[in-house]
Amino acid sequence: LPSGHILSHASADETAVPNDFDPNTPYDLTKVDLSDIESWSHQWVNNTNEEMYCSAHVLDANGNVFELGGHSGLKPTEGVDYIYGKDQAALFDFESKSWIQQPSMNQARWYPTAVTLGNGDVLAIGGTHGTDQENIFKPEVFDGSSWRILENVSYDNRLVNDNDFDHIYPFVHLVSDGRVFWAGWDNNMAYIDTAGDGAWGPNHVREGTTRPWGTPVMYRQDKLLLIGGMGIDEGVYNYWHSTDTAQVVDLTSDEPESRYTNPMWFPRTDTDSTILANGDIWVNGGSYIHTLNEENPTLIRMSELWNPDTEEWRLTAPATNPRGYHSSSLLLPSGQVWTGGGECGIGCDLGMTAQVFNPPYLFKQDGSGQLADRPTINSVEEQITYGQKFSANISADGDVSKLTFIRLGSTTHHINFEQRYLELDFTQTDNNLLITAPEHGNIAPPGFYMLFAFDSSGVPSIAQMVQILPAEDMTWEPVTTTDNSQPTERHESAYVEKDGKFYLMGGRGSRPIEMFDPISKTWLN
DSSP states (O other): OSSSEEEEEEETTTSSSOSSSSSTTTOOOHHHHHEEETOEEEEEOSSSSOOOOTTTTEEESSSSSEOOEEEEEEEEETTTTEEEEEEEEEEEEEETTTEEEEOOOSSSSBBEEEEEESSSSSEOOOBBBBOOTTTSSSOOOEOOEEEEEEEETOOOTTTTSSOOTTSSOEEEEEETOOOOOEEOSSEEEEEEEEEOOEEEEEEEESSSOTTTOOOEEEEEEEEEEEEEOEEEEEEEEEEEEOOOOOOEEESSHHHHHHEOOOOOOOOOOOEEEOOOOOOOOOOOOOOOOOOSSSSTTTTEEEEEEEEETTTOOEEEEEEEEETTEEEEEEEEESSOOEEEEEOOOOOOOOOOOEEEEOOOOOOTSSSOOBBOOOOEEEOOOEOTTTTOEEEEEEOOOSSSOOOEEEOOOEEEEEEESSHHHEEOEEETTEEEOOOOOOSSSSOOOOSEEEEEEOOTTSBBOEEEEEEEEEOOOOOOOOOOSSSSSOOOOOSSSSEEEEEEEEEEEOOOOOOOOEEETTTTEEEEE
């Protein structure tokens, strides 16, 4: 959160056990922990209205947590048990540390995906709701006051197979033209226009395997990395083995392009992927088999790192505790990564533990194992607008080599709904930098970002929080002069501003230079 806290929860029980899977039980409590990342002290900030087990969550433009969906019991049917979802939505105000109920969705959803759109609206897509699936295949958009169903975007029999799990926590990302892109689990992919009743783009088929319980990450603007997941045997999900493969999906051209990149060192399912401060992708946890509440001897402690430039994987430090299904990882302003929670089988109590990973960029390059000296962001503008030039004062060893801008994360179940990575253009004079903000919200939705400054050795500063304010709705209004003065009619002219006044000049033939004063609303020669 912008306040320097981590908000985390499981269910109505702090040990991650949900209510008793009885649809007749009132699902009206979630035990929520608020952790201070400096002191690692904790306090309960429970939601006493809803159980949000297996929900989706994003951060709004003010840094508050917007959470949707959740758990509403298990309905036994003949041979199959279907989880029922929630239609609830709630907002956690990080300043008052309180939960505020929001308008309910049109469709109850368990295991949905949430996407922050370029204007700050929130897309809810996917999930399941027992055997009541009438509207589950239709996404919906929340505009801050009400929900709107995308009636033209049912993905039933289009993007998913017959498997009930093909549309839970789907891989959906905002792209730079304002549409969103569905990239899995299934290998059918497509763009979705979220305006009005919605619209489909052309369907595209990704080669190779589907990726149930894999992890997606938009590692660069309009470029996705799809990592790991369960195996498929003769079209059926195999919970007993996973894949080490990874694929790149490139959305920068007219047609999506997908290809395999180098495989990981370990096959993984239920793993977490985190964009580090320098843009590398760190993968930790997971296991060879997918299992819940059972002993899992295949949990993977070793982590690994993917370099987007070389597309090579390298091994990094093993974790003290394994992180499997239901685990999470988040980039911290320190440049470290927090990892926590997860399943490890009956009798294994790791769900309330956490650990912090120190990436290689925090250490000296001489092999001594000592931490490197770091640049310091002495000051920076705390609120910016799109396309703005904003200033910062940064002390570093030599010139600043790179500025990165990373959205605060929000993660669960192998998917981080929020992390986005940008490199910002800047000019530098001594310690003073003039930085160019992202151009629009489809690249960087409104909200809070971590600004990291790197020295010439590739060592990052501790991040400073910067808020991108929502874009204002711009409309044109005619201006009437106060003295009925009018400019000279002219063709192919020029119009410039200086000192708050506007000068009209040129045009075919001989035309005078005229000035418009927006204060007095008059034209002068």
